[in-house]
Amino acid sequence: MKNLFALLFFLLSLNGFSQNPITKTVGEFTELKAYDLINIEMIQSDENRLEISGKNANDVVVINKNGTLKIRMNLDEIFDGDDTFIKLYYTSVDVIDTNEGAYVYSDDTIEQYEIELKCQEGGKIKIPIEVKQAELRAVTGGILELKGTVNNQDIRVNTGGIFNGEELKAVTASVAVRAGGEVRAYASELMDIKIRAGGDVYVYGNPTTVKENTALGGRIKRMD
Known part of the structure; x- marks a missing residue:
């Protein structure tokens, strides 16, 4: 019985660790492009980083090239990000572009001179x-x-x-x-x-x- 409780405790501990968000630093960017049904909450901050949690968190691909930040699932989990959640901490953004059912939302008001917002393919x-x-x-x-x-x-x-x-x-x-x-x-x-x-x-x-x-x-x- 003691061994059974020990095993259950070990499995629950593994599950708890698996729920810890994955943190990544992304660097400066001006444009955000999201894909594959991923849910992204944008949070104004003094740094650029993200926290990934939920199903398939390890399968999220993040690329920052020339100031364009692309967030998508890897090829094995393409179009399977609806149970994947990201908190994106950012300093500024000029363009937000959602594709393939991705959802970007925020409670923080974007205050600046201009903004470009684009949604396609159910984004x-x-x-x-x-x-x-x-x-x-x-x-x-x-x-x-x-x-x-x-x-x-x-x-x-x-x-x-x-x-x-x-x-x-x-x-x-x-x-x-x-x-x-x-x-x-x-x-x-x-x-x-x-x-x-x-x-x-x-x-x-x-x-x-x-x-x-x-x-x-x-x-x-x-x-x-």
Whole structure:
């Protein structure tokens, strides 16, 4: 019986050690690219490092080349990162790009002059921002969910992309939708909308001017 308890304790200890996060220093970067269904929480810090936990933590590949940080699974676990979790501590970032169902999120507000956010292939980004200029892209099922403030936002959505930005308070917005997609955008002064081959745009903020240009289908609806 004592031997049985000793064995159980040993196995539980091994399991506990296996749950400890893997820590890596990544160096400075300006662009983040995420792949393979990986979940990444971005945390503002005075250093650039990450902590990897969850299933297949040892199979995460991290490459920083010329300031572009790529995080993906190795070839044996490709598209199998949905139970893999990463805390990414960072000093600054200019571009966030999610692919292949990866999910990047943060509770920390990104405050800077401009930001570029891109989602494709089912990737998702959910963050608060306070910037002057935002370049925003959601294509092939990508989802952008943003809140905060921006002077001008340039939104491009196509082939099933979704932009949920009714809580991102903008002064002006340029919106282009092609081949389907859905946009919920806010502007207080001007919203310039172009839809080609279907798509839906929901207008928030009761902007002073709304320019509408649609071809081959598409719907525009004012929500305020």
